[in-house]
Amino acid sequence: MASSLSSTSEKRKTPSSDNVNGNQPKKNHWSAALSAAIDDESVQVYKDDLCTVINDKFPKACIHLLVMPNENIANLKSVNNTHVSLLKHMLKVGKETAEKVAAKANARGSFAHFRYGYHAIPSMALLHMHVISQDFISDSLKTKKHWNSFTSDYFLDASQVIDDLQANGFIRVDTVRMRKLLDNELTCHRCSNNFTTMPKLKQHLLMHIS
């Protein structure tokens, strides 16, 4: 049909994790970086038939890993009841790899305490589960959005995601509510004190190292 010819006035669509098969981000666009890591042995911490683990390129804590399926699944919207065992496997691998990395680094306390989960609205176009130590001491942790994406309900626990998937056969995300969470006050995840700026919060986090 001739009507499918695009006009020059059509807005350029920014690639994002919303893209599904047939509408993927351009190969070298930043949002496609994880797909490249799947095939790049030099950045891999662990790999098996089903999933790959890498170090986050901009870690938001001392230990920050990403677990991704080898299969091209864009995000949680593309996940269905056929993926339950895959997500369970990713969580298991994430836990085992975290323990190994922590042991090797002689990590203690919050440096060896991890959360496993997904961002409600990810930026990268390949499903990825965060494995992140709870110290949050990192130069790459800079913005309120960074903080709230890991410490508010915006961070969806992997076990809860798996439970929801088993119960419903899909994952639903309230994007309006989630986007608002990123503007939350800066609240310490350990003692609930509030801070007015990121530098003040980051200074405070040092106090929780025991």
Place this chain on the structure above:
DNA sequence: GTTCTAGAAC
């Protein structure tokens, strides 16, 4: 996802 930087906040 990050970088850069204008101007808000202090």
Place this chain on the structure above:
DNA sequence: GTTCTAGAAC
């Protein structure tokens, strides 16, 4: 005057 945040990036 300096620190800090927040929005554009073609």
